[in-house]
Amino acid sequence: MIKSKKDKKGYFGDFGGQFVPETLMTPLKELEDSYIKLWRDKRFKAELDEMLSGFAGRPTPIYFAGNLTDQLNGAKIYLKREDLTHTGAHKINNAAGQALLAKYMGKKRIIAETGAGQHGVATSAVSAALGLECVVYMGAVDMERQQPNVKRMQLLGAKVIPVNSGSKTLKDAINEAIRDWVTNIRTSHYLIGSVLGPHPYPIIVRNFQRVIGTEAKKQILQKEKRLPDYLVASIGGGSNSIGLFYDFLNDNKVRMIGVEAGGRGIKSGKHAARFTGGRPGILHGTLSYVLQDKFGQITETHSVAAGLDYPSVGPEHAYLHSIGRVQYTSVTDKEAIEAFRLLSEMEGIIPAFESAHAIAYGLKLAGKLPKNKIIIINLSGRGDKDLLTNIGK
Numbered sequence: 001m002i003k004s005k006k007d008k009k010g011y012f013g014d015f016g017g018q019f020v021p022e023t024l025m026t027p028l029k030e031l032e033d034s035y036i037k038l039w040r041d042k043r044f045k046a047e048l049d050e051m052l053s054g055f056a057g058r059p060t061p062i063y064f065a066g067n068l069t070d071q072l073n074g075a076k077i078y079l080k081r082e083d084l085t086h087t088g089a090h091k092i093n094n095a096a097g098q099a100l101l102a103k104y105m106g107k108k109r110i111i112a113e114t115g116a117g118q119h120g121v122a123t124s125a126v127s128a129a130l131g132l133e134c135v136v137y138m139g140a141v142d143m144e145r146q147q148p149n150v151k152r153m154q155l156l157g158a159k160v161i162p163v164n165s166g167s168k169t170l171k172d173a174i175n176e177a178i179r180d181w182v183t184n185i186r187t188s189h190y191l192i193g194s195v196l197g198p199h200p201y202p203i204i205v206r207n208f209q210r211v212i213g214t215e216a217k218k219q220i221l222q223k224e225k226r227l228p229d230y231l232v233a234s235i236g237g238g239s240n241s242i243g244l245f246y247d248f249l250n251d252n253k254v255r256m257i258g259v260e261a262g263g264r265g266i267k268s269g270k271h272a273a274r275f276t277g278g279r280p281g282i283l284h285g286t287l288s289y290v291l292q293d294k295f296g297q298i299t300e301t302h303s304v305a306a307g308l309d310y311p312s313v314g315p316e317h318a319y320l321h322s323i324g325r326v327q328y329t330s331v332t333d334k335e336a337i338e339a340f341r342l343l344s345e346m347e348g349i350i351p352a353f354e355s356a357h358a359i360a361y362g363l364k365l366a367g368k369l370p371k372n373k374i375i376i377i378n379l380s381g382r383g384d385k386d387l388l389t390n391i392g393k
């Protein structure tokens with residue numbers, strides 16, 4: 001794609017790479033080789049297609065948000081309905097792909113880690129469907145906050161292991177998952193949930209999420225007979241956004257905006273806006289933008305949306321940021337919650353808090369644009385999981 005030929009393998013421009021202990025180099029190579037082989041394998045492709053359609057519920061539609069479009073009197077707003085997938089978010093696309101990859105590689109055990117629980121639930125579901133053993137590491141604090149998802153994972157047959165180190169949240173759960181993988185490499189596949197981690201993960205996850213943009217492109221051409229002017233998506237690790245953006249990257253007129261978590265505001269320091277508050281650094285095996293203090297210590301992040309609450313971001317986004325192909329911005333907790341309410345009331349769709357960040361920015365943008373413009377917002381997931389969060393009246 002728009003990557004230059006000069007790029008070193010496993011790098012996106014200056015970002016990415018494999019910053020891992022020696023013991024992980026062989027399994028990463030094994031994963032890369034298997035992936036390259038299976039990606040072209042007809043039987044693998046057919047089985048994945050069947051899972052995506054029959055199990056995950058693809059293709060998901062794009063939906064014209066007519067009420068909001070009318071009210072804002074600006075650009076036409078379309079929603080890509082990843083909220084309609086099985087288990088309620090785009091995470092299932094990648095979980096299905098990687099679990100199938102693991103099965104074809106002869107690995108019978110899946111290791112995952114989860115923050116909000118969405119990735120853990122998707123991974124538990126596909127593991128059950130494919131007859132694979134599944135263990136999910138989860139920070140003790142997150143387990144407390146996300147009880148319904150813990151129950152779902154357990155019901156789906158996964159073993160949920162509480163992590164009590166550090167801040168007892170996602171970053172600590174990832175450390176534990178990596179430890180498990182190093183110990184059980186022969187039998188286990190580490191199923192990373194976003195476009196993060198060492199090469200080849202960011203490429204594998206992106207390619208399993210590309211289906212979002214491939215479908216959206218076909219669908220908008222059918223409905224509008226032309227490409228959209230803007231794509232908007234929320235950015236946690238960056239998988240739902242790159243999934244939507246990727247097939248449009250060479251369409252120069254299509255502008256793309258990634259929306260990070262502004263939390264309580266950038267000035268407060270309580271946010272997860274890596275491109276505003278962070279700088280290049282290494283976390284969990286990859287070189288990308290990282291929120292860190294002046295000594296390089298990872299700083300605490302905050303977002304009302306657990307899925308956006310991570311101190312780093314996928315290396316391909318760092319590259320797209322460096323060449324200016326994608327614009328990155330943020331919206332606050334408060335703005336996201338307003339959008340969460342507005343979409344529910346006006347369109348009858350309850351979005352995930354994560355997706356509500358993209359909605360908030362997309363609505364602001366639509367209101368400023370003329371009526372002949374078209375925006376597609378990625379509705380990455382549904383909001384049922386967020387109903388227990390106290391957001392006031």
Ligand SMILES: *Cc1c(COP(=O)(O)O)cnc(C)c1O
Nearest residue numbers: 194236237238239240307354381
């Ligand atoms: C996990 C999650 C996100 C953020 O992760 P990405 O990898 O950036 O997509 C966004 N929306 C929903 C609904 C999620 O579950």
